[in-house]
Amino acid sequence: xxxxxxxxxQTLDETLHLLAQPQKRSRLLAGGTDLMIxxxxxxxxxxxxxxxxxxxxxxxxxREEDSIHIGASVTYTEILESALLQDLTPFFVxxxxxxxxxxxRNQGSIGGNxxxxxxxxxxxxPLVCLDATVQLASKQGQRSLLLTDFxxxxxxxxxxxxxVLTRIIFPAPQPxxxxxxxxxxxxxxxxxxxxxxxxxxxxxxxxRISFMRFVPGAIAPRVQRFTAxxxxxxxxxxxxxxxxxxxxxxxRVMNALTGxxxxxxxxxxxxxxxxxxxxxxxxxxxxx
Amino acid sequence: MQITFSxxxxxxxxxxxxxxxxxxxLREHLGVTGVKDGCDVGECGACAILLDGQLVNSxxxxxPQADGREIITIEGLRAADGGLTDLQRHFIDDGAVQCGFxxxxxxxxxxxxxxxxxxxxxxxxxxxxxxxLCRCTGYIQIFDAIAATAxxxxxxxxxxxxx
Numbered sequence: 001x002x003x004x005x006x007x008x009x010q011t012l013d014e015t016l017h018l019l020a021q022p023q024k025r026s027r028l029l030a031g032g033t034d035l036m037i038x039x040x041x042x043x044x045x046x047x048x049x050x051x052x053x054x055x056x057x058x059x060x061x062x063r064e065e066d067s068i069h070i071g072a073s074v075t076y077t078e079i080l081e082s083a084l085l086q087d088l089t090p091f092f093v094x095x096x097x098x099x100x101x102x103x104x105r106n107q108g109s110i111g112g113n114x115x116x117x118x119x120x121x122x123x124x125x126p127l128v129c130l131d132a133t134v135q136l137a138s139k140q141g142q143r144s145l146l147l148t149d150f151x152x153x154x155x156x157x158x159x160x161x162x163x164v165l166t167r168i169i170f171p172a173p174q175p176x177x178x179x180x181x182x183x184x185x186x187x188x189x190x191x192x193x194x195x196x197x198x199x200x201x202x203x204x205x206x207x208r209i210s211f212m213r214f215v216p217g218a219i220a221p222r223v224q225r226f227t228a229x230x231x232x233x234x235x236x237x238x239x240x241x242x243x244x245x246x247x248x249x250x251x252r253v254m255n256a257l258t259g260x261x262x263x264x265x266x267x268x269x270x271x272x273x274x275x276x277x278x279x280x281x282x283x284x285x286x287x288x
Numbered sequence: 289m290q291i292t293f294s295x296x297x298x299x300x301x302x303x304x305x306x307x308x309x310x311x312x313x314l315r316e317h318l319g320v321t322g323v324k325d326g327c328d329v330g331e332c333g334a335c336a337i338l339l340d341g342q343l344v345n346s347x348x349x350x351x352p353q354a355d356g357r358e359i360i361t362i363e364g365l366r367a368a369d370g371g372l373t374d375l376q377r378h379f380i381d382d383g384a385v386q387c388g389f390x391x392x393x394x395x396x397x398x399x400x401x402x403x404x405x406x407x408x409x410x411x412x413x414x415x416x417x418x419x420x421l422c423r424c425t426g427y428i429q430i431f432d433a434i435a436a437t438a439x440x441x442x443x444x445x446x447x448x449x450x451x
Contacts, residue, residue: 002305002306002307003307004306004307005289005306005307006289006306006307006350006352008352008355029350032348032349032350032353033330033348036309036330036347036348036349036350037329037330037348040328040329044307049306049350051350051352051353053353077342100418100419101333101417101418101419101420102343102397102400102415102416102418102419103330103333103336103343103344103345103348103419104330104345104348104419106339106342106343106344107344107345107348107349
């Protein structure tokens, strides 16, 4: 007796119909890079795999007016090879490029990275930076949630059993905005992130910081903007002393969110330095 | 589940169990044992295959996911005369094979790289092999073998010779 069955629907509608069948416990399979490993360690808690890795509705990367839409089954490789994303969000592409090794990048999906919601999920900080929303579909209809509301805690989201994450949508950044993604792992490649920073910013005509988003990853229970850091920077001239103060502020916010941890001795100086590095990169790229 | 796919240039129609990995299916049902079972959790790359030309770990796919795809394993790599390919020859000549367990995955990773980037630098070769572990060689000889093959193929392209 097989432990579970496998089905590969051809359309999203068919998928939603399958998910709505109450007599079956279904599990969606996109990249499988997390699910397949869990199966190795634990008995399946489902009767049926629904393979959504090839659903055409979930494979789009497109600009629709001022928004970018990315289908949930798009792989990391497809993200980093997308001319549209390379052009509009190079820092987001950089995050995809630094995930794991080629095999995982060829298999793993952006939707899986979001729904699995690991504490160190590398697509989350740039997406939060970009103010992304997720689109969920079920037989009942569609709903959209802010990514920051969708993820409740590591490995827990607000997706319902009958729902599919279909698209990730974010506004196209304004042209004069600069952005960076910095990752610190235990080794150069194939590392699970210890700390990441995704940040975007721009200055106004007087050279003062007029727009700032600052999102560290892998250090707080939920990925979020550090608004206290952003407020410290807004209206100021982008100078090294300011970046140093922003680094101190980032450490203060982290400590308030997490308290002391065994890793604090490492993370405090690392976050302080990475913050300065991220800001220097953003504002030196800017022609003032 | 009844599936149809291409395995090393041959079309196969077969009933595949739903709940086993593609790695187990290839090795134990189809006898394709060049695909190695190393870590079984997507870390080591010994089970790497080319799926529609892309390097993937067969331990992280279910058997029925092969349906409609084209799979190349080390058994499917062959020179025009049926012998070893230039890359395989370089692995031997440059000392890139010691125990040999990682070699099929390494060679497929090398081919996947050269298909996308015929002139990789050292850094790009290292990145392309980041998902394949070798516990014997220290990687240097493997990088050398891939770099030498790339140079040779480039030279043949420019002189118009067939590889």
